[in-house]
Structures are given as structure tokens and as C-alpha cells.
Amino acid sequence: MEKFYVQGEQVSYPIFFANTFDFLLDALEETGLGKQKICIITDQNVDMYYANIIIKQLQIKYDRIFKFVMPPGEKHKHLETIYQIYNFFLENQLDRQSVVIALGGGVVGDMAGFAAATYLRGLPFIQIPTSLLSQVDSSVGGKVGVDFQKHKNLVGSFYQPKFVYINPSTLQTLPTREINAGMAEVIKHGLILDKSYYDFVKEHRQEVMDLCPNTMTKMIRRSCELKSSIVKEDEKEVGLREILNFGHTLGHAIETLLDFTLLHGECVAIGMIGAAYLSYQIGELSLIQFEDIKQTILAYDLPVKSLNIDEIKLYEQLFMDKKVKQDKLSFVLLSKIGEAFRVNQLSEEIIYTGIHYLCRAEEED
Ligand SMILES: NC(=O)c1ccc[n+]([C@@H]2O[C@H](COP(=O)([O-])OP(=O)(O)OC[C@H]3O[C@@H](n4cnc5c(N)ncnc54)[C@H](O)[C@@H]3O)[C@@H](O)[C@H]2O)c1
């Protein structure tokens, strides 16, 4: 089992990596979690594959294990489900020593984390992320929460887990489309922070597609290291952490306009192309590097255009993002692969060149 520590402002915690769940008890012991009640929160898909394996492990030492199973998907990431989780905690008399385990993708992680953060003002919480997106992104950084009305992640908190346990072999059962969507965030990490990591991801496409254990562990670990290095500097997202938003300004707007018919990572892929194009247009990123990025994103079967969207609607939607401060639209751009910077004074005309690039058909290029 490999591990490294995420350093936070107040607490640090380990991320364990193993291609099996056999070391889960060791991880619990190492982090000082004793003989408490354990409550697993998962969704129906993940339950089917992994809950029993985990429960079997836990039963070696724990005799009070409870499991709450929710229906899968973003549409259940709201306060009504949290209400049901609180009821479940209450029925089973969870107390401040009880441990909550989030077993699943980002939806389960964000919700279980939010329930753990708020019930009795905080229960110890463990993340066992099972989707690629949750392994490389949502399980690191401590953001937990739920959607409210039509607004994504509007209600939430910052709450750090006691540890994260990543078993990359769980990706074997994840649909390929979800793997590719997770790869968008992986590519993002390389683009904003580490050219050699970007090159690694580009060159190991086949191993990634084959879910080769060594490659996956190496890749997921590097993404976690990169994300946590940023979060460490800016736990509460007041500055530096914004660069993780690369591709997300346009990506979120596209996600909303398409009414969430594309996966988040797919929209981020289009958004990254838009941001890279803007970077090229303002003379920062070279054309060669822009094309390279496009080829890498295509190689992972991710979209690079969004032809069904009205350009004016997309421009207007950009300003609806909750991250827009005082009408200032912030973009993260690239000076080169591996180096990002923030701007908030791009002209309407420049922004439209990016939008136009994404929304027009290829023949016009
Ligand atoms: N907290 C953060 O910092 C942060 C960062 C990025 C995204 N997020 C959130 O993460 C969520 C998206 O996460 P996601 O992409 O993991 O979505 P998800 O949790 O909905 O998982 C995607 C699908 O894969 C299934 N699944 C998960 N693991 C599986 C496995 N091993 N085998 C088979 N099926 C599996 C799930 O049941 C679901 O149907 C969004 O709600 C987003 O807001 C949070």
C-alpha cells in the first residue's frame, strides 16, 4: 500500500493507494479510528459491486456496520437525500465517535461528506472514491455539499476526511464514458501545473484505456499530489485554487445550457479547448501547443466542440456562474502547457472568438 499526506491549514491526512481493499483495516487503525459504529453511504451501482467486499473486511474488527444506499446520479444530490441520511443516522443512534464512509463517486462523496460535516456538528469521515473523477479530483480538497434548486453545489462546507482510500481496480466496473470524463480533469492537472505529467498522460493512453494497474496508480497519485499542493496553499479558495477552474468557466456554462446531458468532464474538455484557444488568441499559448492539447483531448474520446449551442446564450450564461464576482468574469488561461494564470479583463470580443471557435462547424476553421 502506498500513501502520501495531504497537508491542510489545520489538519493533514493520508491518501492510501492499493489495488485491493485488504488494507482498509490497517488504514483505519493507522489513523486511530477504533471500534466505533461505521456507517457506509453508497449508491445502488457501487453497492452492487463493492459494498459486500468492504463490509466483509470491516466485519473482522467491527460489529456495528450500517449501510445507506441511495439511487445513483446528480439528480439525487439534494437536501431531501441528506434528510434521509440524517434520519438513518438517528435511527441507528450514530454518535460523535461513529465513522461515516463515503463509498462511491463524487455525488456520494460530496453528500456523505456534507451529512458527516453537519450531523452532531461533525462525525469522522472517510472517502473511498470509486469513479476516476472522484479519485483524481472530488475526494481531495475537502469541499462537500449538495445542489439546491437548479444550482450546483450551492449548499455546502469545507470538511476534511480522516483519510482517503483509493483502490484504482474499482475502475474496472466504471463505464468507459465515465473514465474518459475523469481523464478531462487529469489532463487539466497536467495543463495547469506539470508539463511532464501532461506528456505522461499523452504517451500512456493505451495503458490508461486498458486500466493498467501501475499506470493508473501512478497517474491517480500524481493528480492527487498536484491538486493537494494547490489546495494546501489555498484551502478556502480565495486565490491560487482558482487555477483548478481551468476549462470550467466555459465548461459549467455549457453543462447548464445542455441541461446536464453531457458529463461534467466532457463539458470541461470543451471548456479547456475554449480556454486554450483564448490563450492562443491573446498571444500566450503557441498554435503548436494548442493543437497538441486538442489532439490529446480527442485521443481520450472527449468532445472539443459544442455545436448545438447558441453563441449569445453561451456568452450570457458565463455571467450566471456563482464564481462571477461583481460582474467580473474570471478565466484561467495558459501561457504554455504546464503554466496557468488568471485574467478577469478579457474583452467581449476576445471571449466571442473562443465561443465562436467552440460553436462553429469544423469546415469553417
Ligand atoms: N468536492 C469537490 O471538490 C468536487 C470536485 C469535482 C466534482 N465534484 C462533484 O462530483 C460529482 C461527480 O462525480 P462523479 O463523476 O464521480 O459522478 P457520480 O458519483 O454520479 O458517479 C458516476 C456514475 O458512476 C457510477 N459509479 C461510480 N463508481 C463506480 C464503479 N467503480 N463502478 C461502476 N459504477 C460506478 C455511479 O453510480 C454513477 O452512476 C458532481 O456532483 C460534482 O459536483 C466535487
Ligand SMILES: [Zn+2]
Ligand atoms: Zn471539474
